[in-house]
Amino acid sequence: MTEPEILSAPLVLEFPFSRTTGPVIGAFLTGLREKTVVGMRGADGRVICPAVEYDPETGAPLTELVELSDTGTVTSWTWVSQPRQGQPFARPFAFALVQIDGADTAMAHAVDVADATEMSTGMRVRARWAVEREGLITDIECFEPELAR
Amino acid sequence: MRDVAIVSFAQTVHSRRRQDVNEVELIQPVIQEAKERVGLDRHDIGFTCSGSSDYLAGQAFSFVMTLDAVGPWPPISESHVEMDGAWALYEAWVKIQTGAADTALVYGYGKSSPGDLPRVLSRQLDPYYFGPLWLDSVSVAALQARAMIDSGKLTQRQMAETAARSRAAAKANPFAQVKGDFDVEAILAEDCLADPLRRHDCPPVSDGGAAVVLAADDTARRLVERPAWIRGIDHRVDSHNLGARDLTRAPSAALAAHEAGVSGGKVDVAELHAPFTHQEAILRAEIPLDGAEVNPSGGALAANPMMAAGLIRLGEVARRIIDGSADRGVAHATAGHCLQQNLVAVLEGDG
Secondary structure, three states, rough: OOOOOOOOOHHHEEOOOOOOOOHHHHHHHHHHHHHOOOEOOOOOOOOOOOOOOEOOOHHHHHOEEEEEEEEEEEEEEEEEEOOOOOOOOOOOOEEEEEEEEEOOOOOEEEOOOHHHHHOOOOOOEEEOOOOOOOOHHHHEEEEEEEEOO | OOEEEEEEEEEOOOOOOOOOOOOHHHHHHHHHHHHOOOOHHHHHHHEEEEEHHHHHHHOHHHHHHHHHHHHOOOOOOEEOOOHHHHHHHHHHHHHHOOOOOOOOEEEEEEOOOOOHHHHHHHHHOOOOOHHHHHHHHHHHHHHHHHHHHHHOOOHHHHHHHHHHHHHHHHHHHOOOOOOOOOOHHHHHHOOOEEOOOOOHHHHEEEEEEEEEEEEEEEHHHOOOOOOEEEEEEEEEEEOOOOOOOOOOHHHHHHHHHHHHHHHHOOOOOOOOOOOHHHHHHHHHHHHHOOEEEEOOOHHOOOEEEEOOOHHHHHHHHHHHHHHHOOOEEEEEEEOOOOOOOOEEEEEEEEO
């Protein structure tokens, strides 16, 4: 007996949402539009970047925004050899956690280097700003090695 | 507190792709098997709770369609979590504790094959700072694995050994998907999939599901000779902000294990829901298991049906207690990226 043919059809599924970013996430994203990175001072004094509305440890509401630089240090990374749809580059790149100078936590983003041998934990990076900025995390196009400029 | 036990467990033979069945057809035989094992029919079930994800099913309120597998007529008392079935089990346990039911049917299922699973799972991340980057689940896990290696807590060789041990153990598990003898040196010679993760460090993409029957007090004793009593169960969560976490730790797992009473006695067997090899090392450091047999089923590295792999950990430990081959066991389930959310249960048999 032959296996019955299994019929299939494509289904493109999206869950489109519009979100209101509020006074903290909105401030961070508005800052990116102006090429500025801001963090939030936590209840214990440490600076959390990207800025968050509530303290990760205590849950207390936070309000003290701190302006930071656009340079930082890679605290972890991986290499994306086959990028997926929607990711920052269609060519191979690194995803990394970047601790912005003056911050005590890291943010996720892409690092644009030619291959994985150029990546290391502890490497210094600088934000490469998108030409057209609209208040999104992708207003930072990626990070690149600090010495590249 | 009422005494509540797992009295029955059934699961699918997990596979990479089940194109021949829809979700109802996938899970219905498993639900039937779980009930038949203890001689119950649908009218004997006091509460029904399921775990599944619309993002996998490609349909809003998809769990409602899957209720066809239960036969919800006349109307039944029913609930659902958009989580692994382990959390559905927790809700059912609470329901029984309230006295509103004496028995419960719990199931979880997921067909991951229709989409690109690592991409779908990127939607679990916060939509402002992570979502627009489409940071996929394998890349996120790789960031955690590198943190483990950089910290000196783990080596790639130890990760490969976990992969080999898990897939070898799975040879004895008729429901496992990836099993066999793999050579650690050969694994280490392979290219990375997402540096520092090799393919062997990652779970398979699986279609499958599982079902469990819970019962309280004398009902449990009547249904099965040796119920797997849930002596403690707790779930906790860490921050969704990956960059603010110490990724080499899972404090919520340690807290859940403490609250569930893991350290209150010897642990014969443990099933840890560690989809990636490095995550087993993190969990072993957070949950005091002292020489227990860990993941004799092969764990999530051998089969990882989304929304069921955590429930299966509870089922596998319960099976060992029901069949008398273990007296006390620990089951763990996780959800989210990098072991963000963790559930721990302690199961015991009588005498």
